[in-house]
Amino acid sequence: MQDFGVDEDKLQEQFLQESMQQAILNNPELFKGKIVLDIGCGSGKLSFFAVHYGATHVYAIDCYSIINDSQTTEKLNNVSDKFTLIKDRIDNVVLPVDYVDVIVSEWMGYCIFFDSMLDPVIFARDKWLRKDTGRIFPDRARLHIMGIKNLLNKKAKDINQPIVGVCDNEQVITNECTLVEIDLMTITTPELHFSLPFQLKVKTSGILFALVAYFDVAFSHSSNSPQQSFVELDDEKKTQQYLFFSRKPYVMNWQQTVFSLPKIWNVDNNDILMGEFTLCSNTSSNEEMNITILYKHIHNDSEQGLMIKDEQQKKYILG
Structure with missing residues (x-):
């Protein structure tokens, strides 16, 4: 997959960490006196936030080069009795406790699912997370x-690879x-692979080049409230009780994943684009994911009504 925004990714990661810190700060009761597991701890900042806001102990796990931020390392060294660093794969880890109260993780990947840490989080949830609380x-996530x-004025080297870039409001039709x-x-691991229908309505006549995928994530609990739905979170996010982070085009300068159509379509206002979005792992490579999109262009003719104008299918490789 083509990545055209390393600097933008760093800014987005910083914003996400700051958002998660704010959500922890606004819900200290969820961390105070609790045992926390940080999966894919990276720089260790989330581990430090959890300790700083009252966690009894944090077990931080990552299988790559970790805790590489000198300031964070110094802070964690000052609370070494409340922090354990483990460099290993999650399925090899043996914790000295039977359960944890909270799992924290920046688990999201491209299109949520690719290059994510969903599998390790699900594994840890089933093995260590308290069942009731x-x-x-x-x-x-959605x-x-x-x-x-x-197409963002960018071209992928491989036509079957999505493009990563930033869309703005003027591009969306x-x-x-x-x-x-x-x-x-x-959620269970088999549910990470799916085939689902979609339907989009054209708002502005023009040339349709691609579909853009984006996600939002949330922490749907607060200290004093039960789990919230996304509809409720849309209303509540301004209170900052809940973590709410979106990569929606034109909300902020976040990158999205762009899937170019097999061929461009001239579309009119009120035309319909419908089809099926299929996501599954590549059986020949653990580092790739296949996405197949079936497209149907349905023209809304003023005299003849709805009629299928064209149909296409394309397979994309994330990896």
Whole structure:
């Protein structure tokens, strides 16, 4: 997959960490006196936030080069009695405790699912997280798609590879469609592969070049409230009680994943783009994911009504 925004990714990661820190700060009761597991701890900042806001102990796990931020390392050294660093794969880890109260992780990947840490989080949830009162942070996510009228002035080296880039409001010519919503407290590994229908309505006549996929994530609990739905979170996010982070085009300068159509379509206002979005692992490579999109262009003719104008299918490789 082509990545055109390393600097932007760093800014997005910083914003996400700051958002998660703010959500922890606003809900200290969820961390105070609790045992926390940080999966894919990276720089260790989330581990430090958890300790700083009252966690009894944090077990931080990563199988790569970790805790590489000198300031964070110094802070964690000052609370070494409350912090244990483990460099290993999650399925090899043996914790000295039978359970944890909270799992924190920046588990999201491209299109949520690719290059994510969903599998390790699910594994840890089933093995260590308290069944009755345990929390995952963040615990909810949605994947959305919409149609755009150009390809960000960027070309992928492989036509079957998606493009990563930033879309703006002027590029979007359809409404949005939510493909899938996941709850990390209940989702299972087989459910990470799916085939789902979608339908988009053209809002502005033009040339449709691609679909753009983006996600939002949330921590749907607060100290004093039960789990919230995304509809409720849309209303509540301004209170900052809940973590709410979106990569929606034109909300902020976040990158999205762009899937170019097999061939461009001239579309008119009120035309419909419908089809099926299929996501599954590549059986020949653990580092790739296959996405197949079936497209149907339905023209809304003023005299003849709805009629199928064209149909296409394309397979994309994330990897």
